Amino acid sequence: MITRSAAQLAAALESGETTSAQVTEAFLNRIGAVDGDVHAFLQVDSDGAMAAAAASDARRAAGAPASALDGVPIAVKDVLATQGIATTCGSKILQGWVPPYDATVVARLKAAGLPILGKTNMDEFAMGSSTEHSAYGPTRNPWDLDRIPGGSGGGSAAAIAAFEAPLAIGSDTGGSIRQPGAVTGTVGVKPTYGGVSRYGLIAMANSLDQAGPVTGSVLDAALLHEVIGGHDPLDSTSINAPATGFVEAAKQGANGDLSGVKIGVITELGGEGYQAGVLARFNESLEVMVAAGAQIVEVSCPSFVHALAAYYLIMPSEASSNLARFDAMRYGLRVTPDGDPSAEDVMRATRDAGFGDEVKRRIILGTYALSSGYYDAYYGSAQKVRTLISRDFEAAFAQADVLVSPTAPTTAFKLGEKLDDPLSMYLNDIATIPANLAGVPGMSLPCGLADEDNLPAGFQILAPAMQDARLYRVGAALESLLTKQWGGRLLDRVPELGGAR
Amino acid sequence: MNFDEALAAFDPAMGLEVHVELNTATKMFCGCPTEFGAEPNTQTCPTCLGLPGSLPVVNGKGVESAIRIGLALNCSIAEWCRFARKNYFYPDMPKNFQTSQYDEPIAFDGFLDVELADGEVVRVEIERAHMEEDTGKSTHVGGSTGRIHGADYSLVDYNRAGIPLIEIVTRPILGTRERAPEVAKAYVAQLREILLGLGVSDVRMEQGSMRCDVNLSLAPKDSGLLGTRTETKNVNSLRSVERAVRFEISRHAEILSGGGSILQETRHFHEDTGITTSGREKSDAEDYRYFPEPDLVPIAPSREWVEQLRSELPEPPRVRRARLQEAWGFSDLEMRDTVGAGALGLVEETIAAGAAPQAARKWWLGELARRANEDGVEVSALPITPADVAGVQALVDAKTINDKLAREVFEGVLAGEGTPADVVAKRGLAMVSDDGALAEAVATAIAANPDVADKIREGKVAAAGALIGEVMKLMRGKADAARVRELILESLT
Numbered sequence: 001m002i003t004r005s006a007a008q009l010a011a012a013l014e015s016g017e018t019t020s021a022q023v024t025e026a027f028l029n030r031i032g033a034v035d036g037d038v039h040a041f042l043q044v045d046s047d048g049a050m051a052a053a054a055a056s057d058a059r060r061a062a063g064a065p066a067s068a069l070d071g072v073p074i075a076v077k078d079v080l081a082t083q084g085i086a087t088t089c090g091s092k093i094l095q096g097w098v099p100p101y102d103a104t105v106v107a108r109l110k111a112a113g114l115p116i117l118g119k120t121n122m123d124e125f126a127m128g129s130s131t132e133h134s135a136y137g138p139t140r141n142p143w144d145l146d147r148i149p150g151g152s153g154g155g156s157a158a159a160i161a162a163f164e165a166p167l168a169i170g171s172d173t174g175g176s177i178r179q180p181g182a183v184t185g186t187v188g189v190k191p192t193y194g195g196v197s198r199y200g201l202i203a204m205a206n207s208l209d210q211a212g213p214v215t216g217s218v219l220d221a222a223l224l225h226e227v228i229g230g231h232d233p234l235d236s237t238s239i240n241a242p243a244t245g246f247v248e249a250a251k252q253g254a255n256g257d258l259s260g261v262k263i264g265v266i267t268e269l270g271g272e273g274y275q276a277g278v279l280a281r282f283n284e285s286l287e288v289m290v291a292a293g294a295q296i297v298e299v300s301c302p303s304f305v306h307a308l309a310a311y312y313l314i315m316p317s318e319a320s321s322n323l324a325r326f327d328a329m330r331y332g333l334r335v336t337p338d339g340d341p342s343a344e345d346v347m348r349a350t351r352d353a354g355f356g357d358e359v360k361r362r363i364i365l366g367t368y369a370l371s372s373g374y375y376d377a378y379y380g381s382a383q384k385v386r387t388l389i390s391r392d393f394e395a396a397f398a399q400a401d402v403l404v405s406p407t408a409p410t411t412a413f414k415l416g417e418k419l420d421d422p423l424s425m426y427l428n429d430i431a432t433i434p435a436n437l438a439g440v441p442g443m444s445l446p447c448g449l450a451d452e453d454n455l456p457a458g459f460q461i462l463a464p465a466m467q468d469a470r471l472y473r474v475g476a477a478l479e480s481l482l483t484k485q486w487g488g489r490l491l492d493r494v495p496e497l498g499g500a501r
Numbered sequence: 502m503n504f505d506e507a508l509a510a511f512d513p514a515m516g517l518e519v520h521v522e523l524n525t526a527t528k529m530f531c532g533c534p535t536e537f538g539a540e541p542n543t544q545t546c547p548t549c550l551g552l553p554g555s556l557p558v559v560n561g562k563g564v565e566s567a568i569r570i571g572l573a574l575n576c577s578i579a580e581w582c583r584f585a586r587k588n589y590f591y592p593d594m595p596k597n598f599q600t601s602q603y604d605e606p607i608a609f610d611g612f613l614d615v616e617l618a619d620g621e622v623v624r625v626e627i628e629r630a631h632m633e634e635d636t637g638k639s640t641h642v643g644g645s646t647g648r649i650h651g652a653d654y655s656l657v658d659y660n661r662a663g664i665p666l667i668e669i670v671t672r673p674i675l676g677t678r679e680r681a682p683e684v685a686k687a688y689v690a691q692l693r694e695i696l697l698g699l700g701v702s703d704v705r706m707e708q709g710s711m712r713c714d715v716n717l718s719l720a721p722k723d724s725g726l727l728g729t730r731t732e733t734k735n736v737n738s739l740r741s742v743e744r745a746v747r748f749e750i751s752r753h754a755e756i757l758s759g760g761g762s763i764l765q766e767t768r769h770f771h772e773d774t775g776i777t778t779s780g781r782e783k784s785d786a787e788d789y790r791y792f793p794e795p796d797l798v799p800i801a802p803s804r805e806w807v808e809q810l811r812s813e814l815p816e817p818p819r820v821r822r823a824r825l826q827e828a829w830g831f832s833d834l835e836m837r838d839t840v841g842a843g844a845l846g847l848v849e850e851t852i853a854a855g856a857a858p859q860a861a862r863k864w865w866l867g868e869l870a871r872r873a874n875e876d877g878v879e880v881s882a883l884p885i886t887p888a889d890v891a892g893v894q895a896l897v898d899a900k901t902i903n904d905k906l907a908r909e910v911f912e913g914v915l916a917g918e919g920t921p922a923d924v925v926a927k928r929g930l931a932m933v934s935d936d937g938a939l940a941e942a943v944a945t946a947i948a949a950n951p952d953v954a955d956k957i958r959e960g961k962v963a964a965a966g967a968l969i970g971e972v973m974k975l976m977r978g979k980a981d982a983a984r985v986r987e988l989i990l991e992s993l994t
Contacts (some may be wrong), residue, residue, distance in 0.1 A: 081547075081554040094553065101547050103554055198796075200554040206795035235556050236797050318795055321586050324597035325551045329657075343592045343655070370588070370790035379792060 001026045002163040003492070006072050006220040009166055013060065013071045020053035020060070020071030024115045027073050031117065031164045034497040039139050040149075040159040042078050044118035045085055049073060052115035059113060068247075069223055070113030075165035077156050078119040079126055080211065081200040082106050089202050090122040090134040090152075093326045093333045093354030103200020104232045105169060105211050112227045117165050120155030124356045125323065126176055126204045128152050129428035132419055133358045140415070141184060142494050143455055147412040150180030150428075156214040157184040161494055167224050168214040173204045174311055175408070175432025177212050178444035182407035182458020185446040185490045187475070189213045189221045190432075192465045193439030194239035196225075197232030203322045205315040206237075208436040216491050218445060218476040219254070222246035225468070241466065249469040253476030256484070259293030261474060264400025268304040269431045269460075275410040277450025281457040282406045285447045288481045289474075297400050301392035303385060307434045308426060310385035313369045313378045314437070320366030326354065361422065390438040397464045402474050405431045407444035407458030435462050443471040445479055446490040456490060504679075504747055507719070507754030513681045514727055515674040515746060516716035517625075519692060521667045521702045522635065522709070523566045528663035529634045530557030530600060535665075537708060541658035549634075549663035551595030556796050559584075563665040564607070565810065566701040567632045568802055570667055571608025572811050573695050574627045581801045582607050584632070584794040589787075593637035593657045601633035601668075603791040607800065613695070615687045616819060617680065618837065625688050626672040635664040667701075673727065681750065686743040689713055691818060693739075698815045706737050713742055715770075717749040719757060728753070729763040733777050736770045745770045748777055825849060829858035842870055844880050847887050854891030864890050868911055889914050892921040900981050906930045932979045936988070939972070939980060943988045946971040957993045965989050 001023065004012070012018045028046050035041050056071035065071070081087050081099035083106075088094040102110065109116065123133035131139040131154025139154040141147040142162040149158040153170035157180035160168055170177035172190035181188030189212045196211045203209055213224035229243025265286065270279060286296055328334035328350035335349040355363070369378035396403055408428055418425045435442040440462055447459035459478065463470040483489055528535055531548035547555035571578050585603035611627035638661045643653025669692065677684045693704045693711060704711040718730035731753070736745045748770075753763055767780035816824070822845070826836045829852070839845055844865040851861035865880060869890070873880040893910050896902045902910060902925060913924030925931055933939060946968050947954045956964040965986055972985045 081552075087553070089553070097553070099547075099552065099554070101552070101555075199556050202553040203796075234558060236558050237795075317792060321588050321598050321790070321792070324588060324590065325553070325595065327590065327592075327597060329592045330550065330595065331552070344590070347590060367790065370792055372788045372790070375790075375792070 020056040024053035049115040067112035075168040104197035123152035126152035150183040152176040170214040175429040181444040183412040185456030199234040205318040222250035249472035250476040253473040264299040269405035281448035299396040303388035310382040313382035316362040316366030407460040411455035511719040518714040523665040529665035574611040576608035576611030602631035606631035637662040682746040850887035856891040856894040
């Protein structure tokens, strides 16, 4: 049961072969069995999930399912506000905070009938590429428990790879959906900026953040994307267009035909700094696509070399302001120093105790970048780079329908390996950041295991803004071609965990 | 140093920052109600509490009000502008940044021609008018000052957090010399009048829906320089604006002529003593790290919309005043008194309801102003309408009542006894118009005062006054004095 895709589970529910209660219980049992090793979850809401499953079964019995995914359970990254369920963002400073409201994404999941299994682990405030920056301990990669599951959404990706959930929600500011997808052999989609409501998504960098699907297959991602996407009047940056056509595109792509599709390979995202095994799987995937009728063109995006630098000015600038609200005055952690402390003393002590080092690092960076006298040189210049990157994308999309690259330069590294080397950690997102800066959608899907370590490598597809359907068309085609070549899904090769597979 | 000595040595420069709370039904960035005086923290939601994950959505009505204010102040309206975050920590700021506007205000480069009491007009240049949200309201409990320092604890009411504010900032006002305090007061008063006319705000200074910060500096006389400024807050009435400017001019002059220098700081005005005291030090180094608000999209009001709003603006107060003065034939003094009493609109409506201009003015500035003063309220807050006042005057004109009885009618209307006609009926105030009854009273009065009657017979008509008084007493005031006089003269000559 637990290794089935969400689409298969939905079909089994539809046919009456199983019930949401049975499916949900199976995943809760799986979580109970393996999450001690994986630590994908920060909170498991068994009661809430089972109640939602019962309600789903009742709807279905009445012949009125709420959506195609009604009854299929889901895990939600702890960055989204969930009414009545503690939401921490992986931070001590929000320990014990129970939101009085649901994020729009969560509200849509509930309205569509998906039982929420729990909240998944993440780097504190989504800052990191390994989930090691969670204040509640790291998540481990189901492919190798000594390795990182990527980040910041390592919890959601690991939950999929460990079959603890058939679907999950992630959030992607610089690659936090796609890079964990790459290193766990799962599928992750960062929608067009504005395609999915950010209301209730606890902001790291508002102009870059986007929630999206984390799944085991391209079709599952398309199904989930249609549930969570679309206009939300509560988010001013939400695009006023329906989220439709993704499932159709995925189904079309699944026939493996890529005739007439122009695929642009980004020169700047490959070569030096990329692991040989990752590049090998990437190039083989290109060959598979050519064989299926695709045309490959090489495109250059010269400004992308500045993307990481621009990102590390814009993101911390916005984050430094966003995180100012965590001051112990209204909710969350409160540390009261001895003596007769002023409000400022309480704020200072709480923020000192409540934020981890990476968060403090970025607050300091951002505060500095926005300071009078430095603003133009840092934040201002970074915004100009951002414009140049958007222009590079425009020029590239004039030559190709989609752009492709390896998702991450390497496979999963060992826990602790890069913890003391922030710059090396930041480089994990070098191929994913440009999409966030330009607001274009991106997908990562597995393209095989690297020869040197037998760990998953990710293939990234990028499309023009509002053309998310192209990701599903091309992604589903590549997925079906590779699955055929491998004789099964990559996920089926995940080592057994804790005995219960 | 007294004010005159200060001006002998220095030139004052002023800058006025006025914050106006808009009277939109909902807050600037969420759907919470804005009603004043609700139970603390009952008009809040995730957005105005700044809860993690919440997002702002701009109140379109707030933008419209901002544009109308900009237009009324002769400003240019931005074709494209953004909100910006002003970052600083304070417990009454839910997000620890205020969503405001920085270098892209919605309205800029305007002016207001301010008319002083003697008719002199001073042009005050408006640098900008921008939109922002209000903060929560802190109450510091314990301690002697009511300020945060020394308080036992503080309470914060977030009902006010997110109320739409427009901040209107003047350019430095120079060259006003000894009239600086008067100009400051007149500017705020006329700004208030414009905002009232626009209907965008309650502009109640005592409730904080209009707040004025006074920036003031002195420079050596005729030097053309700008000195170090102080920013005085908590100036909560028109009178306080004038007093605060006056006090700061004297205080600065005292320090400067003693060889000292002015500390750039925020100061607090004290209504009771009329002095200012030091607040927090505010140097130019204070860095709010402004940057464009990424959660909101830019505002680009179409030119068509702006022009439509311009065409719908009410008549500017000065133009209106001139037009009305001409139409009513008021003297300058009568007009100034009417405006000063806050009765211009009331008088206008009373005239529209049928009263003669002088009659309308007489009641509002006389009997009713006296009542308002007794009750300690604005004349506009009295429970009587312009239609009622016109109704009273109509009764006078119809000789149903006289002026003296009219005062009793006003008393009845203010006491909630109904319309003027109701009051006349209920209290039996109508004058006796029956000549028979009057003639009887006249005869009685003449019989009781033969010596007076003789004087009148001898041609001393002025003596009739005593008999009229006697008749009015007999009629319990309910007689037309003019008719009584006629009857007296008829029977004695």
